[in-house]
Every structure is written in structure tokens, then in C-alpha cells.
Amino acid sequence: MPRSKPPTMSDVAKLAGVSPMTVSRALRPNASASESTRKKIREAADQLGYVLDSTAAGLSSRKTGFVAVTIPSINNANFANTIRGLNEGLQDSGLQVLLGFTDYNIKEEERLVEAFLRRRPEAIVVTGGVHTERCRRYLAASGVPVIEIWDLPSSPIEHSVGFSNVKAGRAMANYLVDKGYKNIGFIGGNTKQDARGSDRCEGFAEVLEERGLSTERLRISEEPVRNMAQGAAAMDYLIDKHPDTQAVMCASDLSAFGAMMSCQRRGLKVPEDIAIAGFGGYDISANAIPQITTLEAGDYQIGTETAKVILSQLADDNDETEERAPQRIKIATQLLERESTSPK
Amino acid sequence: MPRSKPPTMSDVAKLAGVSPMTVSRALRPNASASESTRKKIREAADQLGYVLDSTAAGLSSRKTGFVAVTIPSINNANFANTIRGLNEGLQDSGLQVLLGFTDYNIKEEERLVEAFLRRRPEAIVVTGGVHTERCRRYLAASGVPVIEIWDLPSSPIEHSVGFSNVKAGRAMANYLVDKGYKNIGFIGGNTKQDARGSDRCEGFAEVLEERGLSTERLRISEEPVRNMAQGAAAMDYLIDKHPDTQAVMCASDLSAFGAMMSCQRRGLKVPEDIAIAGFGGYDISANAIPQITTLEAGDYQIGTETAKVILSQLADDNDETEERAPQRIKIATQLLERESTSPK
DNA sequence: TTGAAAGCGATACCAT
DNA sequence: ATGGTATCGCTTTCAA
Numbered sequence: 001m002p003r004s005k006p007p008t009m010s011d012v013a014k015l016a017g018v019s020p021m022t023v024s025r026a027l028r029p030n031a032s033a034s035e036s037t038r039k040k041i042r043e044a045a046d047q048l049g050y051v052l053d054s055t056a057a058g059l060s061s062r063k064t065g066f067v068a069v070t071i072p073s074i075n076n077a078n079f080a081n082t083i084r085g086l087n088e089g090l091q092d093s094g095l096q097v098l099l100g101f102t103d104y105n106i107k108e109e110e111r112l113v114e115a116f117l118r119r120r121p122e123a124i125v126v127t128g129g130v131h132t133e134r135c136r137r138y139l140a141a142s143g144v145p146v147i148e149i150w151d152l153p154s155s156p157i158e159h160s161v162g163f164s165n166v167k168a169g170r171a172m173a174n175y176l177v178d179k180g181y182k183n184i185g186f187i188g189g190n191t192k193q194d195a196r197g198s199d200r201c202e203g204f205a206e207v208l209e210e211r212g213l214s215t216e217r218l219r220i221s222e223e224p225v226r227n228m229a230q231g232a233a234a235m236d237y238l239i240d241k242h243p244d245t246q247a248v249m250c251a252s253d254l255s256a257f258g259a260m261m262s263c264q265r266r267g268l269k270v271p272e273d274i275a276i277a278g279f280g281g282y283d284i285s286a287n288a289i290p291q292i293t294t295l296e297a298g299d300y301q302i303g304t305e306t307a308k309v310i311l312s313q314l315a316d317d318n319d320e321t322e323e324r325a326p327q328r329i330k331i332a333t334q335l336l337e338r339e340s341t342s343p344k
Numbered sequence: 345m346p347r348s349k350p351p352t353m354s355d356v357a358k359l360a361g362v363s364p365m366t367v368s369r370a371l372r373p374n375a376s377a378s379e380s381t382r383k384k385i386r387e388a389a390d391q392l393g394y395v396l397d398s399t400a401a402g403l404s405s406r407k408t409g410f411v412a413v414t415i416p417s418i419n420n421a422n423f424a425n426t427i428r429g430l431n432e433g434l435q436d437s438g439l440q441v442l443l444g445f446t447d448y449n450i451k452e453e454e455r456l457v458e459a460f461l462r463r464r465p466e467a468i469v470v471t472g473g474v475h476t477e478r479c480r481r482y483l484a485a486s487g488v489p490v491i492e493i494w495d496l497p498s499s500p501i502e503h504s505v506g507f508s509n510v511k512a513g514r515a516m517a518n519y520l521v522d523k524g525y526k527n528i529g530f531i532g533g534n535t536k537q538d539a540r541g542s543d544r545c546e547g548f549a550e551v552l553e554e555r556g557l558s559t560e561r562l563r564i565s566e567e568p569v570r571n572m573a574q575g576a577a578a579m580d581y582l583i584d585k586h587p588d589t590q591a592v593m594c595a596s597d598l599s600a601f602g603a604m605m606s607c608q609r610r611g612l613k614v615p616e617d618i619a620i621a622g623f624g625g626y627d628i629s630a631n632a633i634p635q636i637t638t639l640e641a642g643d644y645q646i647g648t649e650t651a652k653v654i655l656s657q658l659a660d661d662n663d664e665t666e667e668r669a670p671q672r673i674k675i676a677t678q679l680l681e682r683e684s685t686s687p688k
Numbered sequence: 689t690t691g692a693a694a695g696c697g698a699t700a701c702c703a704t
Numbered sequence: 705a706t707g708g709t710a711t712c713g714c715t716t717t718c719a720a
Contacts, residue, residue, distance in 0.1 A: 400697035
């Protein structure tokens, strides 16, 4: 089958006996064209199998309809939910999400952002507030709204939608200390790689210090600790080193579950022998036995709120209004107390 | 901050004292330009903060650099892995994945495909072999390579990369029957929504019949059964109705885990009282206690193989070779026997 | 409501 | 190695 050149507007125009310009208008909902020519043109288009070329349309109208988005990983339910929320929030706007994955690497993020900039997106969304110097310059000079999500950076590039990861870590630490635990640990990964995760760890450690508890059980391994197996391994290490550990917060619910399985294998009961908490409000935290205490981050809502920011910034009826001011949308987090930290 | 128009190639050319054409060449790796002018131009570009407009480049060169991909959901580790594999396979090609989510709805897929076609992708990847009539027409007339993944349709549109979901269901059924189980159930969701899931169920049922076993324990609910909670609910229903059930295959490892938790809550031991198997090779299947028997689908590999098909089809040195023939790449699945179906 | 002309920002192609 | 010119397929703008 030879791959032939697709038909153009001119082809449709010729067949319908009108000018290309009329075709252009007839194919758009809001343009003026009589119903009769519209019908004629639609038929001609159908007959030819014509599909609008939005590449050309974008070049001419200076609107690509793209929203560029970078997230650390696609294998992560939290970010997946954010993308779902964003997609749904943009549903009726005609905006297309251009999704890229940084693999928790800001150098890779820089590459992605540069590649995305070439596509002339109408807005750019990046995860987190830590970027390479060059990447910050790209974003600042992009000429379109920039939204940082999943954090509320102290020096945002422009808009931000998220929550304070430091405070999130503090909240969980305070909760565990309030429960009466003394020997408290934290399981997390390389701080350089995952700025948000390390912020949570930092907040967690702050509270332990403030409340006069030891911080020697902060188990930060070189490798990331995101999945179940990594959580299990980290827990093994932690308990071997500090058998008197009474409670642990894990970087995510997945590693918390892995840690919990590790305890079960050792004959340690959760929460009676050791309490475990996670982060992220993953499905597993609600379905595991025992259910895992977690901090829900409002992942889906981050997406929907980001969509709102984008749409309000792009609305053309606000060129001079205060809507153009940098937005800072705080998403509520929620500590869900579950069985894994509540001995009966 | 006023959002001003970004600089163009002409701007760079003017500043560097050359023609736009020279800029175009200097900015590409393979074009001929002297090192001295290259340097001059790069400096001018940097100074202006120039970023190539690939929209315009695409219009002119008739290459957008897009590969359009539709998957049912972003909240699914299997599809996520496929996208990871695809991305990595396309890494060095300069091709950008344009990702869309159908929500397991072929009408939504049709809308997405039409929207994507407007972007003039250089290849299109769709999940599954079931599409609306109109969507099939779109794809067939797209003029670019079309790859259906996660299945091997009997009437493929063009290329396909996947495995037989019917055979996958058969494999698990045969395994369970071989283990000596008689009262075997299946937990899955609405067949209309998820064609691949229902294929697996169909294969599963075929084997039960062929081997003289009852198929009355095929629990197919109206709603999808994909997550843990749904799996738990379905298991409760199944056991209430058929307390003599000895083994169950679930539509996914997530529902298998939910089902297992449901058993645990009832005091049923897995696998001693009831055996449970899943599908998909999710992390949870290897980390749960007991570990869950599953059928690994080669999700990541589906992505990498799809990338290979795309690249070979797009290679311009094969206009007339047999490489243009429809490819049908079979991905190996693997039944991983684990504790959840192996009483000691 | 419709049409003609002039780009949008780049590359292909042909010269030099 | 570099430049000039003609598109690429559409929309904007201005007229009719």
C-alpha cells in the first residue's frame, strides 16, 4: 500500500466548489458560514477522508493547543492521578497534554523542557521546584505560563500548585510522636534525586529534633526507595541496626507495604511490635492488612487545580487583570490514621 | 511580564550576519556548515534565547516527529511499563510520544485518534484489536504505520505487537486444573469494556469446559474489576455463592491481592483453603505474603518491540523492501508459579 | 457570508 | 559552504 499524501483544504475546496478560506471556516464551530455550504463542505471532506492539519493551523494562528508537562515517572500512581486530573480539567478546552518523563533527574528535565519548547506549548507544567539553572532560564523566558506542581517553592518561577513537603513530613512525625513512639525511623532514598521526598524527610527530622528524639534511625540509602522491594530491604537493614525501633515512616505507601511484609517475615507484628506509616494515599494503603496509615497528597486535585490555573491564564479576556499575577494554590493534605499505627 | 513574541531564525540570521538558510543548517547536526559560522550562529541564538520552532519545521519538512499512542489508562502499571519501553526504544530517534487515554472506551479512542491524526503523527500505536468502525477507517487511511499492541488481532489493521489473551487465559486455566483444582472460578469485569480481559476469561472458560469442569464460578460483574477493592468485593460475592471454590484466577494482580485480603479477613488461608492467581506480573504479586502466582505479560518488552517496528517502518532505506510487510510480533508470556497456588 | 492576498517559521531544492 | 526562492497547509486580515 503506497502511503500517499493526505488531502488538503484546497482539495476539499475544489471538490465543494468554494474557496479554501470557506472550508477553513466551515470546519470550525464558531466561524461564520451558511448551513448549506457547511453541509456541502463536510460531505466533500468526508468523501476525501480529509483531516485538518493542526500543525499548519498552529503555525498560522500561533496556537498549538499543547500543554507541556513533565513528571518524574509514569510508574507512579500519584503522578498518574495528577495527569488524570489535568487531562480531565483540560478536556473541553481543546488543549492536548504533551507528557514527558524525567526519571527523577533534573538534567533530563532540562532536556525535555528544551525539546518541549520547540513545540511551542501554550503552557508548561513541571514537577517540583528544583531545576537546573539553564532549565529555569528556559522556563522563565518561555513566554507562556509556567506552573510548578507537587511543591510550593519558596522562589517559584511563576505559578505553583501543591503543598509543602516539609510540612507533610512534620505532620507525620508529630503524629507518631504524639502517639507516644520514641524510637522513630524514616525510610527514604537519595536526597539529590527526589527533592520532594527529601523535603519530607527533612521536616520529619526537624520534628524529631525539636521534640528531643534521636534522629539516628533516618535510613536514607543511596538508591531511591520507592517500590516494595526497596522498602523491604531498607526495613531489614533498619531493624538489624536498630532492633528497638518502634515506628517508621516510609517515603511512599509502596515502600511502607514492602517494609510491612519484611516485618511479617521476621515475625514482627504491625502495629503491636512496630508501627509503620507511608505516604501518598495509594490503593495498597487502604487494602493491605493491616491498613496502612498514610498522608494523602491530593494528587488528582493537583491536576484539576493546575488545569484551572492554565485555563484562567490563557483566557484572553484577562490581559491586564490581576488574574495574570502568579498563583500559588495550596492543596490540602490529609493524614489518614489506619491500623498500622494504632495498636488496639 | 509581557509575553513577547519569541525570536525567529531570521532574527538569529540578522544578528549573525548570515542568511536564515545558513542558520537552519548550522543548527542541525548533519547539515553542512563551517565550524566558524556554526559557532557564530550558536552565539547569536544563545544571545537571543532562540529556540527552534518545530511546528514550522514540521510543516516544511513534512515530519512532525510525533508518534501517537493510545492506552486505556495511565493508572495501570502494565501500560505504564509499555510506555516506558516505547519511550526508551524511541529515545535516540528524536520521536516524541503523544500519549492519550481512552478510559477503556473505544468511542473515546475514536475521538482521540481523530484528534491525533490532526497532529500528523509519523506512526500510530493503539492498544488492543477492537475499535469502532470509523476508527478503523481513520487508522487504515492514516497513511502512516499503525501498530496494535497488547493483542494479536485475527484481522489486524497493519502491524501488531502482543500476545494472545485467549491463550493466556487458557494457560492459567490449564495450570490450575493440572494442579488438581476442580471448583475453579474467575473474577473479572464487564466484557464490553475490556476486550483483552474478556479474551483471557474466554480462554479460561474454554479450558474448564474442555476438561469437564463447571464454569458456573466465572464471576463477571457489570463493573470493571481492576483494582484491589473491586477484587475484594468480587471475591466476597463468589465465596458467598460458591463456598466450595478451590481456586480463582483474577483479571489482574491487583484484584488478586484484594481477593486475597478478602479471604484473609474471612479466615480462609491462601493457598491451603483457596488458591488465587492474578495477571500482569505486578510488583504486588512478588511482594505480597503469600506471593501471588501470575502471568507476566512482557509489558515493557511490548513497548521496546513496538519502538523497533516503528523505527524499521520509518527507515527511509526500505521503501520497497519486505520490511514494509505487516509485522506480527509475538511477545512471550510467562506463568510465574508462586505461593498463592502451591500448598506445601 | 464569502474570497483574495499575505503571511506564520521553517526547510527543500536549485544555484553559486 | 552559503544564499535565494518557492513552498508546506493553514489562518489572519481586509475587501467585497
